[in-house]
Amino acid sequence: MSAKPSAEGSRQPRPQETRERNARIAATARAHRFDSAVAVPFICECSEARCEELIRLPLVEYTSVRDACDFIVAPGHQVDDATIVRVKDAVWLYRKG
Numbered sequence: 001m002s003a004k005p006s007a008e009g010s011r012q013p014r015p016q017e018t019r020e021r022n023a024r025i026a027a028t029a030r031a032h033r034f035d036s037a038v039a040v041p042f043i044c045e046c047s048e049a050r051c052e053e054l055i056r057l058p059l060v061e062y063t064s065v066r067d068a069c070d071f072i073v074a075p076g077h078q079v080d081d082a083t084i085v086r087v088k089d090a091v092w093l094y095r096k097g
Contacts, residue, residue: 015071015079015094018045022072026062036060045094046077053077055091069093 022042029040039056046053053074057065065072068086071079071094075087082094 013047013080014049015045015047015082018043019071022062026059026066029059034059042072044074044077045071045079046073047080048077051077057090065091065093070096 022045025040025042034040036059039058040062041054041056042062044051044053044055051074055072055074057072062072065086065088071082073079073092073094075090075092077092079094082096084092085095086093
């Protein structure tokens with residue numbers, strides 16, 4: 001698992017860092033009044049340091065699945081030390097531990 005320095009200088013795992021980036025993407029989309037039914041590109045939150053896969057979800061679905069899991073990943077991707085809790089067509093949902 002790869003960890004990068006955060007803005008505060010501490011190191012955190014890629015899935016957590018990417019989850020925070022996706023939260024900022026969702027907040028920006030809401031601030032710009034994106035239609036909640038239009039798909040927004042989010043970044044796969046898997047553990048692979050070089051993953052560049054995009055996951056397209058409407059904001060309303062992103063909010064719904066975000067409440068149901070810790071990490072949202074592209075189908076077939078994995079999160080270290082996490083378990084799949086739900087498989088959907090466009091995303092796999094993982095829970096820590």
